[in-house]
Amino acid sequence: MQKRGKKTAAASRDEKREQKIFQALAAAPRRAILRHLAASSLTAGEIASHFTMAKPSISQHLAILEGAGLVSREKRGQFVHYALAQKVLEPCLAGFLQDVDMTGRATPAPPEDEKPAGPRARGAARSASTEKATPTEPEADAGPAEKPAPAQMSMF
Structure with a gap:
């Protein structure tokens, strides 16, 4: 079994702390509490009144x-x-x-072998090689819009 170095242990502690922070931020009431506390310090009763x-x-x-954190x-x-x-x-x-x-900063484009090769990617590559259509021009190969199946329709 390998011993972890000081840098690895510190990085692990930082990751755990970040994980706790993002878990705390995941709930809307906690984010709202932080918004209230951004203006000034409050007691629990003052926070609860909101x-x-x-x-x-x-x-x-x-x-x-x-x-x-x-x-x-403060009592x-x-x-x-x-x-x-x-500060945290x-x-x-x-x-x-x-x-x-x-x-x-601009992010570099992913290498060609990492780009998705699904139908949308092939269609995007095909349309990029052809002349761009103006926003008011309909696409030539676009067929009529499909209606949703009855099971997909909503009553509301």
Whole structure:
């Protein structure tokens, strides 16, 4: 069995942290909580006043956000105030955007052997080799539109 190096262990920890962050961001109520916390820190009761769900559900969402490191908590007297942890969220999202190359740089075209060879790809290659039609011109080989089968029709 091989030992993992320090870099591999750190990368694994970072991946696990990213996974927790994206799992926390997957639920719409948690994203809404983060939007509310972006303006200022709030108590659990103040956060709950923005939602129609039960307070224990809000507490559960806050625990998930806190576990992912997206929210920090501070006890002030008898109340716990929650705040957005921007130092965690911003680098994670920026790193994700960089990973998927959404930074504005042009992405290179995939090599020819990686392009799909399905009917759409063959049709696209065929139409690319012919002269482009103007948007108002109908395609010559396009037949009449097919009607959906009765089982596909909706009553509403």
